[in-house]
Structure formats: C-alpha cells, structure tokens
Amino acid sequence: MERKWWKEGVAYQIYVRSFKDSNGDGIGDLRGIIEKLDYIKSLGVDMIYLNPINKSPNEDNGYDISDFEDIMVEFGDLNDFAELLKGIHQRNMRLIMDMVINHSSDEHPWFIEAKKSKENKYRDYYIWSKGKGNNPPNNWGSFFGGSAWELDENTGEYYLHIFSKKQPDLNWTNKELRMDMKNMLKYWAGKGVDGFRMDAINHLAKDMNFPDGEVKEGALYGDFIPYVQNLPEVHDYLKELKRDVFTDSHVVIGETGGINYENAHVYTGVNNKELDFTFHFDLHSVGKGENPWERVDIDLIKDLKEKMTGWATRDEQEGWCPVFYSNHDTTRTVSRLGDDKKYHKLSAKMLATLQLTHKGTPFIYYGDEIGMTNADDFKLEDYRDTSIFTRYCECVLSGMVSHENYIKGLNLTSRDNSRTPMQWSDRENAGFTNATPWINANSNYQEINVEQQEKEYDSILNFYKKLIALRNKELTLVYGDFKEVDKENTSIYAYLRILGNKKVLVICNFFGKDAQLKLSEDILLSDFKLEVCNYEDNEDNSLIENERIINLRPYESKVYISEI
Structure with a gap:
C-alpha cells in the first residue's frame, strides 16, 4: 500500500460565507475561521477544504471569480489568508482550496x-x-x-455559459489561457496551499461544432451535457496541469459529474497522472422522487450499497475515492438519508459510523457533525440560490408547477439547505453573526448547536469525535480491504475492513425499525470486541442463535474490532 496524507486524513469542508462572521456584516469570513481553528482541530480532522474564497461579485456565491489571485472582499484579504494558512499548519492540519477554472465571472x-x-x-x-x-x-x-x-x-x-450568464466558459483550447491558469495555480501552491479541489473540471472541453441537443419531454432547451462533459480533450488538459503545476505533496481533486465507480479510473488511474480522486454525485439524488416535492423510500441495496461498495472495492490502481454525503450543492445529510425528526440523533450517528469506517477519505460537511438539518420552513424569499428564481419563472410563472409544490420541492432539494449559517449556540442567529445574516439561520438552532452538544456526553458532536479518533488510530479503517457482509439484506449495511490479521466489523441499520443481520460462518463474533455503538447504553446485548444472528434497534450502528 502507498501511504499518503490525504488517504489517512479526515477532511472538514467549510462553506465560508456561512461558517462564522467576525466583523458584523452578516457574512462568514476568513477571520471567522481563524477564530474557530481550535474547534476544528478538536474534531480530530487533518484537512480543511474551503469553498471558493477568490474575489467574486457572487452571482453564484464565489463560483464566479473576477480575480483568481485575490481574496473576496467580504471574506478578508491576502493577509487574512496568510494568517489562516499559518494557523492551519501550526495545528498540523492542511488546506485544500476550491478553484474554479472552467469559467470566470463576466466581471473578470x-x-x-x-x-x-x-x-x-x-x-x-x-x-x-x-x-x-x-x-x-x-x-x-x-x-x-x-x-x-x-x-x-x-x-x-x-x-x-453552461452555468449562469454571468459565468462565461473559458476556452481551454487557447494555450495562453492554459498558461495563465497554470501560473495562477502555482501562485497559490507557492503560498503553501496543500491541495486543490477543482470545480466542474470535466467540463473544460466542449464540442466546438455546437450540435443541437435532444429536447426531452417537458424541456424548453436541448440536452447540452453530452457535448460539454467528459470529452476526451479534458484528459490532455489535466495531464498538463499535473505535469506542470503539482508535486507529489499536493492532493488534486476534481468534481466530475457523470462519473461513477465503474469509469472513474479514466481520471484517477494511478498511471494516468491526472487526478488523485474525484468528487462524484452518486448520493445526491437518493430519496428524491420523480417530482422534486416528493420524497421516496430509500432502496438500501440499489441506492447505497451498490454505489458505496462499488467505490470501496475498486482496485487501488484505479484511484482513491472520497466518502461524503453532503456538500454545498446538496441538502443536509440527516434530512436526506436519515430521519431528522423522530430519530434525529440516532440516524445522524449511524450515518457518521458508515462514513468514518468506510474505505476512502471522509469529507465532513460543516454542521453535519452536529446533525444540522434542512430548513424545511423556508419561504421563497428566504432562499438565495440564483438558479431558484430562474427556474421559478420557467416552472411556476409558466403554469407548469404550482407555487406550493415548488416551495415543497425547495424545502426538500434546494442546495440552500446546506448553506444556512453554522449553528454555534442558541443565541440570536445561531451565534453566527450579530447582524442580519446573508441567509437566515435554520429555525431549529436553539435545539441543535455546538455549544449545547459540547456539554452533552452522548451528543452527535462527541460521537463524531470518537469515530474520528478511532479512524486516526486504526490504519485498518484507511487501507484495509473491504468485504460486504449479508449483501442482500435490505435494512442493514454491514462490512468487514481487513488489514493483515486485523479486522473491523461495521454494522449499520439504515432505517427506523428493528432489523436482523445474519453473519456468515467465517465470522465469529467472539473474536471481536464492541468498540462503538450509537445507543446510549452501548451494550452488546443483541446476539442470538449461536452468534449468527444480530438484532439491531432502529438506526443502530455498531463497530467491532478483532482482538487478534
């Protein structure tokens, strides 16, 4: 096995605008992160991944860059960045920057x-x-x-512009443009940035013949994706970046829509020398119905197991992978994959168990460590995502969808759900700011917040800390082989992680009802010791029928470690 810091670490993603406001303008900033570095370090994480911090008019919340080598005015300046980076490195953590190189702002x-x-x-x-x-x-x-x-x-x-009209696409066939982009990345690497997550990276090449796309039923425009995504020339551009910009000490990550575990090797294959791993979209639509205002039951095997096991069992020569549920473009983890009402704490802990024991590098999205939920009482005027209002005109004002159903859909699926302010305390605006926040805090901040959970022994926050500490201690949870247990079980996701003679057995009941797991004959539970359980009693009282059947309570998760 080839040991790498970015394989062994746990990352924490920060949507800067929503993390902590230090100067009272209602917008999170770099000094706000500096204030909270000790909190981040206390989680046990090794990497901080920041959404875009470059200068931007914020048509798309920083994904429209007007100066690639400066800091967004609302976030601070280059001196603040230098202090932040120094503070991160002093705490033995690393920084990953989000860089948008598919397009610029129209104000660039x-x-x-x-x-x-x-x-x-x-x-x-x-x-x-x-x-x-x-x-x-x-x-x-x-x-x-x-x-x-x-x-x-x-x-x-x-x-x-394949995104907003204020985000014109860059022409990567132009050599001078590519040179400027390489020099820009070298500029940040030279400041000490440890890695880059490159947004929409698989859109760099376009079909310049501009053929019409298929117009699907109910659509107003043609399907453009086949002509702007994952085209062959992308690989030439990425190889050039890897060769001319990055060293072995950097981690290079690409956001790659339309890519799954079966074909990700075209970007991440070790011999390709393009990307170290990709961010995919496999879990983004889990639970979504045909209409955005409808939620459907999760099919554990089809929606989760096949995909997550597929990533975990790839040959390592095909590349590494991240393990993440949510980011700035999705909804809140516990609302989408768990139960954010009746079983809020238990389902959030179960999902943490799965993420932090699976194979790959965990990326924890800010707020997931306290179980932040969707803002399901937002009204239209509470949202800030620019695409919401464009689509409102297309869908509601045209009569295709009712206003009520459109809002229900936003409550379930809008990416603004994952952009509400970090819930630090039960004080006004969740302790995020003493001014009017750029987007409202979730109304449940008085019940779900850091300050409260730091004091509560059995909180979601402290459970995350326990699991991260376990992963940092057990290399088996990093490099160990992955072997699924009871594959056809429709309620429980269970697997072994194996490295040498060491084994870790992970069992997660994915739903709010009792369930049973059948162990195979080669697994003797007497060889294992219960290390972590998400129920407060933390007792191993579930064995029946000669250690072959394990009963699990709703959303119960267990981690066993072999004593061999």
Whole structure:
C-alpha cells in the first residue's frame, strides 16, 4: 500500500460565507475561521477544504471569480489568508482550496476586454459564436436554467455559459489561457496551499461544432451535457496541469459529474497522472422522487450499497475515492438519508459510523457533525440560490408547477439547505453573526448547536469525535480491504475492513425499525470486541442463535474490532 496524507486524513469542508462572521456584516469570513481553528482541530480532522474564497461579485456565491489571485472582499484579504494558512499548519492540519477554472465571472478583466472587440487579445479566452440568423448557434440549455448562450450586443456574437450568464466558459483550447491558469495555480501552491479541489473540471472541453441537443419531454432547451462533459480533450488538459503545476505533496481533486465507480479510473488511474480522486454525485439524488416535492423510500441495496461498495472495492490502481454525503450543492445529510425528526440523533450517528469506517477519505460537511438539518420552513424569499428564481419563472410563472409544490420541492432539494449559517449556540442567529445574516439561520438552532452538544456526553458532536479518533488510530479503517457482509439484506449495511490479521466489523441499520443481520460462518463474533455503538447504553446485548444472528434497534450502528 502507498501511504499518503490525504488517504489517512479526515477532511472538514467549510462553506465560508456561512461558517462564522467576525466583523458584523452578516457574512462568514476568513477571520471567522481563524477564530474557530481550535474547534476544528478538536474534531480530530487533518484537512480543511474551503469553498471558493477568490474575489467574486457572487452571482453564484464565489463560483464566479473576477480575480483568481485575490481574496473576496467580504471574506478578508491576502493577509487574512496568510494568517489562516499559518494557523492551519501550526495545528498540523492542511488546506485544500476550491478553484474554479472552467469559467470566470463576466466581471473578470479578461471578459471585460474580450467584449471590446473580436480582435482583442482576450477574445479567444472565451467561447464565441455568430449564431444562426438572429438565434443562438444551437438549442443548448444551461445548468441554471435558460439558454447556454448570451448575446453580446457590442460585438453581435453569443458567448457560451453552461452555468449562469454571468459565468462565461473559458476556452481551454487557447494555450495562453492554459498558461495563465497554470501560473495562477502555482501562485497559490507557492503560498503553501496543500491541495486543490477543482470545480466542474470535466467540463473544460466542449464540442466546438455546437450540435443541437435532444429536447426531452417537458424541456424548453436541448440536452447540452453530452457535448460539454467528459470529452476526451479534458484528459490532455489535466495531464498538463499535473505535469506542470503539482508535486507529489499536493492532493488534486476534481468534481466530475457523470462519473461513477465503474469509469472513474479514466481520471484517477494511478498511471494516468491526472487526478488523485474525484468528487462524484452518486448520493445526491437518493430519496428524491420523480417530482422534486416528493420524497421516496430509500432502496438500501440499489441506492447505497451498490454505489458505496462499488467505490470501496475498486482496485487501488484505479484511484482513491472520497466518502461524503453532503456538500454545498446538496441538502443536509440527516434530512436526506436519515430521519431528522423522530430519530434525529440516532440516524445522524449511524450515518457518521458508515462514513468514518468506510474505505476512502471522509469529507465532513460543516454542521453535519452536529446533525444540522434542512430548513424545511423556508419561504421563497428566504432562499438565495440564483438558479431558484430562474427556474421559478420557467416552472411556476409558466403554469407548469404550482407555487406550493415548488416551495415543497425547495424545502426538500434546494442546495440552500446546506448553506444556512453554522449553528454555534442558541443565541440570536445561531451565534453566527450579530447582524442580519446573508441567509437566515435554520429555525431549529436553539435545539441543535455546538455549544449545547459540547456539554452533552452522548451528543452527535462527541460521537463524531470518537469515530474520528478511532479512524486516526486504526490504519485498518484507511487501507484495509473491504468485504460486504449479508449483501442482500435490505435494512442493514454491514462490512468487514481487513488489514493483515486485523479486522473491523461495521454494522449499520439504515432505517427506523428493528432489523436482523445474519453473519456468515467465517465470522465469529467472539473474536471481536464492541468498540462503538450509537445507543446510549452501548451494550452488546443483541446476539442470538449461536452468534449468527444480530438484532439491531432502529438506526443502530455498531463497530467491532478483532482482538487478534
């Protein structure tokens, strides 16, 4: 096994805007993170992963960068960044930056110059087309709704934006653009940044023939994804970045939609020299119905086991993988995968057990360690995601969907659910700010917050700390082989982690009802000692029928370690 710091560590993802406001403007910032570094260190994590902190007008909350080598004004300045990085390293942690290199803001100097004339030096840094008559060059839609093309009145041509119209796509066929991007990444690496998570990385190449996409039933625009995602040229760009920018001490992560455990090796294969691992979207839609306002029952085997086991049992030459449930583009973990009402604490702990004992690098999204939930009482005016209002016009004002169902859908599926302020205490605005927050705090902050859970021995927070400490101690939970137990069980996800003679047995009841696990004959429970249980009694009182059957209570999870 090849030991790497980013394989053995546990990462903590921070959506900076929502973590801690230090200066009373209602927006989280770098100094707010500095204030909370000791808290983060107390979790036992080794890495901090920050969502974009570069200068931005915030059309898409930082994913529209107007200066790649400066800090967003609301977050601080380069001196604050230097102090933050120093503080992270002093605590023996590392920093991973989120970098957006598929597109820029339309307020970036390059794009401002590009719009001046077709002959401008920076014109070819972006993707332009004359269109067809008075229409865009094709029927492509965008991820945020509406057309993927926007007309520039000054030059009479359309520019491509597969996200917001304020996020024009960069033209990676241009060598000068690639050189500027490499120099920018070297700039941050030179400051001591330990790794990069690169947003929408598999969209760098586009089909420049601009064919029309298939218009699916009920859609207003053509399907653009086959022409902008995972095209062959992407691999050339990533190899170039790996060769010219990064060293073996860096971790290089890519966000890659449309990729799963069966084909991720095209990016992460050890011999490819492109990415160390990818962020996938396998668990994003679990529990979602055909309509966004409907939630359906989770099929444990199809929705979870097949995918998570698929990642865990890949040949390591195909690459490493992360283990995460939520991030800034999803909803809250316990609301989507657990029960955030009746079994809030137990299901949050069960999910933590699964994440921190599975194979791969765990990425804990801020607030998951206290079981933060969806903001299910938000009204339309409480949301901030720019795509919500574009789609409201398309869906509600057009009469396709009722206002009530649209709001129900947002309560279940909006990514703003995962962007509400960190719930530090039961004081006003959850202790996040003493001003009006940029987005409202979840109304349950008085019951769910850090201050309360730090005092409570059996809290979700302290359970996370216990599991992280166990993972940091047991290399079996990092490098151990993965072997599923009782695969066809529709209620329980169980597996062995095996490294040499050491074994760890993990058992998780995924639902709010009693369930039974049948052990195979090669597993003797007498060879194991119960290490962690998410019930307060923490007793191993569930064995019947000669150690072959284990009874589990609702959402019960257990971790056994062999004494061999």
